[in-house]
Every structure is written in structure tokens, then in C-alpha cells.
Amino acid sequence: MNTQTIVTALSAVREQKPLVLNITNYVVMNNTANGLLAMGASPIMAHSRAELAEMMAFSGALVINIGTLDSVWIERMMFAVEQANQHGKPVVLDPVGCGASSLRTETSRRIAEAAEQLIIRGNASEIIALAGTGANAEANSKGVDALDASEAAVEAARYLVRYYRCSVVISGKIDIIVTDNSEFRLHNGHSMMPFVTGMGCTLSALTGAFAAVGETTGLAAAAVLGVAGEIAAEQSQGPGSLQLNLLDALYRLDAETLMQRLRMEQP
């Protein structure tokens, strides 16, 4: 993976407009659907057991976000993952608030265990909590916001990569993408981004779009959102306009700007 493969993956998303099936939380359904559309992908939000099997057959990827979990949805999420496996489709897990309750931690682990082609995208606290004692790290989870720096979650991410045979994206001031054979660090984004809810959820949704076109590490999504986010923040007075400007920046992002702005540390 290098800058050129990220640019090529973005073109592939815009050409193929992959359908991304989302079971996501009530807070971010609109943001994430708009983020996918603005970048050039096609979102669908679905929850009914009666349609998930049919829809998974023609979707390019499944995004499971546990942000507003309840007992009915857990069963749907497990069913959707089963369908994704059956159709050979990648699954992105966003373990929102993992560590803040045992329900969230246990459900995240069940989903990760079940998915055959998995990418996990969470903030540092969520990644540490998901790995649990396996990685010898203590997460500071109080809610859905990260209280740990990305670097503190690297050992946990490495553990998850080995344990679930997946790729892990730790988001934060620095985004760290951990795969079985490499680690990338991205220094893009903006300090205003965590003042808008669902930026991480948008990253997970975009990760689904890239996975659908064969970029199954999460790197391209983190690069695109990081660059679009910093462009949007430079044009915003605060979080209100950032939320809207992000959609414009995703829509307008071209290869040249992406290559110019990307600050990636390669292995």
C-alpha cells in the first residue's frame, strides 16, 4: 500500500459506486449515509431480518456499528454477519463504546468472532477494551469518546489482528492502521473533528465502501477522511459548519489534493 494505491482505490469507489449495507446507530444514520454518498459510494441502512439475506447478496460490504445497541438488534447483527460470510463479503465492525458496558464489550467480541473477513475500526479506548487482558492494557472507557491516545492501543490492535485474523484501524489524533504484515500512521485530520458526533462512524462507513472494492485494510478510508476532514475544518468556524463542510470536502476531493496533503508514515 502506498499513496498511489489509495488514490486508485478512491477512483474505484467512484467508478463502481459500491452498495454498503449499514446496521448502524440512531445518532449517525444520516451523517454516515451522506458521507458515503459524498465520497461516491451508495449507502443503505437496513435492520429487518426479513430483508437482510436478500440485501447482503448484492451489497459490497457490511458495516456493523453497535452505537445504540439493544437485544433485538444484536440478533440482527449476528444474522447479517452470517449472511456476509455466506456471500464472501467483508464486514467492518465499529465497537462504539466498547468497554463502557459489558453488553458492548461482549457483543463486539461475538461479532468479531463471527465475521470471516473483518476490519475493526475504533478509537484507542475501544480497541484496548476489545482486546481486554489479552493485550495487557487498561482502557479508559466512560462513553463513546476516546480517553486514550492511539499509540497506547497499538499492542491491543496487534493482538486483535492475530486473534481475529483481521485488520484494525485505531482512529484519533494519529490514525494507526495495523494489518498482519504492516503498520501505517496517518497524521492528517483536525482537532475540531472530535467535536462532531459520528466522525468515527463515518470513517467506519467509508471503510466499508473501500472494502467493497477490495481495499480491505482501512488505510484508504482513514486517508480520505483525514484529508477531507482537515480541509473542511480549515473552512469551518466550528463543529456545526464542519459537519456540512466535510460532505463538500469528500465530494470535491481529487487525487492531486489527496496526494499533496497526505502525511503517511509507512513501515
Ligand SMILES: Nc1ncnc2c1ncn2[C@@H]1O[C@H](COP(=O)(O)OP(=O)(O)OP(=O)(O)O)[C@@H](O)[C@H]1O
Ligand atoms: N485530535 C485529532 N486531530 C486530528 N484528527 C482527529 C483528532 N481526533 C479525531 N480525529 C479524526 O477524526 C476521525 C474520527 O476519529 P475519532 O477517533 O474521533 O472517532 P470516534 O471516537 O469513534 O468518534 P465517534 O464515536 O463520534 O464516531 C478520524 O478521521 C480521526 O483521524
Ligand SMILES: Cc1ncsc1CCO
Ligand atoms: C453519541 C453516541 N451515543 C451512542 S452512538 C453515538 C454516536 C457516536 O459514536
Ligand SMILES: [Mg+2]
Ligand atoms: Mg466511535
